Amino acid sequence: MTTIRVMKLVLVNFKGQKHLEVNFNPDVTYITGDNSTGKTTIMDAFLWVLFGKDSQNRADFNIKTLDSEGKAIHKLEHEVTAVIDVDGIQTTFRRCYKENWVKKRGAVEPVMDGHSVDYFVDDVPLGKREYDRRVSDICPEALFRQITNPAYFPSLKMQDQRVMLFDIAGNITNEDVLKTLVTDENKDVYAPLVEALNSRKSLDDFKKQTVSQKNLIKKEVSDIPGRIEENNRNMPEAQDWEAIRAQISVKKAQIQDYDAQIADFSKAAENVSAHKSSLRTQINDKLNRIDVLKREVRKAANEEYETWYLLLQDKKGELSRAESKVNSLSGTIEYQKKEVNVLHQQKQELLTVYRQLQSEEFSINEDELVCPTCGRQFEGDEYISRLEQMKSGFNNRKTTKIEANVNEGKRLAGRISKAESLISETEQKLSETVKLKDDLQREIEQMENHKPEQVRLEDTEKLLSENAEYQSLQKQITEWKEDLNKSYSVTDTSDLMSKKNALQLEIDSLNRELAKEDQIIRTTKRNEELEQQLRSMQQEIADCEQIEMSILEFMKAKVSMVEQRINSTFSYVKFKMFDKQVDGTEYDTCECMVDGTPYSDLNTAKKMNAGIDIINALCRAKGVTAPIFLDNRESVSELIPCPSQLINLMVQRGSKLTIN
Numbered sequence: 001m002t003t004i005r006v007m008k009l010v011l012v013n014f015k016g017q018k019h020l021e022v023n024f025n026p027d028v029t030y031i032t033g034d035n036s037t038g039k040t041t042i043m044d045a046f047l048w049v050l051f052g053k054d055s056q057n058r059a060d061f062n063i064k065t066l067d068s069e070g071k072a073i074h075k076l077e078h079e080v081t082a083v084i085d086v087d088g089i090q091t092t093f094r095r096c097y098k099e100n101w102v103k104k105r106g107a108v109e110p111v112m113d114g115h116s117v118d119y120f121v122d123d124v125p126l127g128k129r130e131y132d133r134r135v136s137d138i139c140p141e142a143l144f145r146q147i148t149n150p151a152y153f154p155s156l157k158m159q160d161q162r163v164m165l166f167d168i169a170g171n172i173t174n175e176d177v178l179k180t181l182v183t184d185e186n187k188d189v190y191a192p193l194v195e196a197l198n199s200r201k202s203l204d205d206f207k208k209q210t211v212s213q214k215n216l217i218k219k220e221v222s223d224i225p226g227r228i229e230e231n232n233r234n235m236p237e238a239q240d241w242e243a244i245r246a247q248i249s250v251k252k253a254q255i256q257d258y259d260a261q262i263a264d265f266s267k268a269a270e271n272v273s274a275h276k277s278s279l280r281t282q283i284n285d286k287l288n289r290i291d292v293l294k295r296e297v298r299k300a301a302n303e304e305y306e307t308w309y310l311l312l313q314d315k316k317g318e319l320s321r322a323e324s325k326v327n328s329l330s331g332t333i334e335y336q337k338k339e340v341n342v343l344h345q346q347k348q349e350l351l352t353v354y355r356q357l358q359s360e361e362f363s364i365n366e367d368e369l370v371c372p373t374c375g376r377q378f379e380g381d382e383y384i385s386r387l388e389q390m391k392s393g394f395n396n397r398k399t400t401k402i403e404a405n406v407n408e409g410k411r412l413a414g415r416i417s418k419a420e421s422l423i424s425e426t427e428q429k430l431s432e433t434v435k436l437k438d439d440l441q442r443e444i445e446q447m448e449n450h451k452p453e454q455v456r457l458e459d460t461e462k463l464l465s466e467n468a469e470y471q472s473l474q475k476q477i478t479e480w481k482e483d484l485n486k487s488y489s490v491t492d493t494s495d496l497m498s499k500k501n502a503l504q505l506e507i508d509s510l511n512r513e514l515a516k517e518d519q520i521i522r523t524t525k526r527n528e529e530l531e532q533q534l535r536s537m538q539q540e541i542a543d544c545e546q547i548e549m550s551i552l553e554f555m556k557a558k559v560s561m562v563e564q565r566i567n568s569t570f571s572y573v574k575f576k577m578f579d580k581q582v583d584g585t586e587y588d589t590c591e592c593m594v595d596g597t598p599y600s601d602l603n604t605a606k607k608m609n610a611g612i613d614i615i616n617a618l619c620r621a622k623g624v625t626a627p628i629f630l631d632n633r634e635s636v637s638e639l640i641p642c643p644s645q646l647i648n649l650m651v652q653r654g655s656k657l658t659i660n
Helices: 039-051 128-138 141-146 158-169 174-181 187-198 203-234 241-301 303-359 380-449 457-465 468-484 494-567 604-622
Strands: 002-014 017-023 028-033 078-086 089-102 111-121 124-126 574-580 586-594 628-631 646-651
Touching (some): 028 039, 039 078, 039 089, 039 141, 039 628, 039 646, 111 128, 124 128, 158 586, 174 187, 187 494, 241 457, 303 380, 457 468, 494 574, 494 586
Parallel strands (some): 028 646, 628 646
Antiparallel strands (some): 002 078, 574 586
16 A cells, blocks of 8 residues: 655635645644634645645646735746655755746837746656656546545546446446346346347347337337228128129120121121122223323324423523533623733733833941941941942842742743643633524524424313223223122111120129128238237347346346445445336436435534545555545544544644644
């Protein structure tokens, strides 16, 4: 067991204490005094030097010394030194909080620029991280608060308390609980629970799954009777199904008899229709032959006229093409002449430029007879040489331009010659085409003046009346039309069809009645399936309820084992780890009690002893003790045994701060 004791505290400018030195007894120290004399300040100083927080676990509390107006007194260093004994080895921890004052450029007075904290262990300065590590090596902050303040554990959330208690007592596994429940006789009952727990499924999840599954099955079960009842309501009444089938057979036989009669009458009607169709076809064939005969007679009578007419149309076509060609050639000649005019204009412009070039003479530019580097005018041979270069350059450029002009003139002359040649060729073609057009016009006029006589339509009919084949065709057509107009007796089958349709409607009605037999069979089979499903689901509900019962028994056993193990670690308090709801189901809780009374209802003395009992258990579990600060100790006359160093903070009216 590691024993931690505070041997000495020195407070300098800490929460109003200008300088206070406190020496502690190894076992029990009494700090007495009136309210606001500094008792709690000593506890705050002890926690601040180690962890930078006060007894309320606040890091931002005010430690500065205040003046009479409640304002902080500046430029003071606030410091706490603690001598800690751990199993006989003492270590000095010191934490110093001070203001940073700097004089900025141009300012007369220094100004405060934040705060800084210095850390020392055995007077050796350290960084914050190393300082915190040295403190944590003695005891981590969370554990230190748990074992130095009796009110700390009861102030935690229920979930955090449970975690700490299970940590103290050791966790009870599911296997431990099952060993107390499962026997050879009931192992089948607990088999689903064992399987779920072995699959790493939490008990709560398995319970929710079982309840959800049961509720789903119950919902389906509740629907089944209604579905059976609805099926029964919709099921038709039973009838004499064999009698209905017999009626259908009789009526089908009657329909077959009607179909045979209708077929016989329809065959006779089809024969008459086929005969008339054949007559119409033969008449059409003869009429087509008459049309051909008319064309042959008319053609023979008008053969000279037809020859003349076709030749006339050919000549008119040639004339139209000749006229179009005349127009096209005239347009081409006009375009070619315009092009020649443009070329002549370009040639004239070149000639003007040629004459200008020929007339150009060399002239001296004095600016070119000056040195470009120094600006001095050339003299003597240099001047003459430079002048000759200028003349030579001018003559070369002139010659080049004249040659280019002459070459371009020759090219244009060639184009003009070629274009004029094309115009001559086109004019020759135009002359020939005009002559052809005039010849065609004269031929057409001569043909129109010598038009052959054309046989008229009425003359054609006269010629046909004298044709023997035509007379024979007309006679046959007349005879066939008379036969076509004869009336043939055809029996009306509408009455038979009406009787047949009436019988079919009766059969359809009987078939609808007969279909009800299948509906009754299907409905009866479906009801049997639903009843079987109902029995199966009721068994599944019973299985789920058996699983729920096994879960409940498991939870009860675990509750009992957990509470027994946890409470065995305490001598003064007991913990209720589970409680029951109105419906009897249990839920997690963590309620500290003394003699059956909840912690929240205890008086101050019992609350303090309860806290000490919890600290004793924590110390035994963690193997360490630390100083316990007991605030309002004056209200407690007797404490339970405690191996930790006790520091009693006691109010004594009218008394100054005293340490014994």
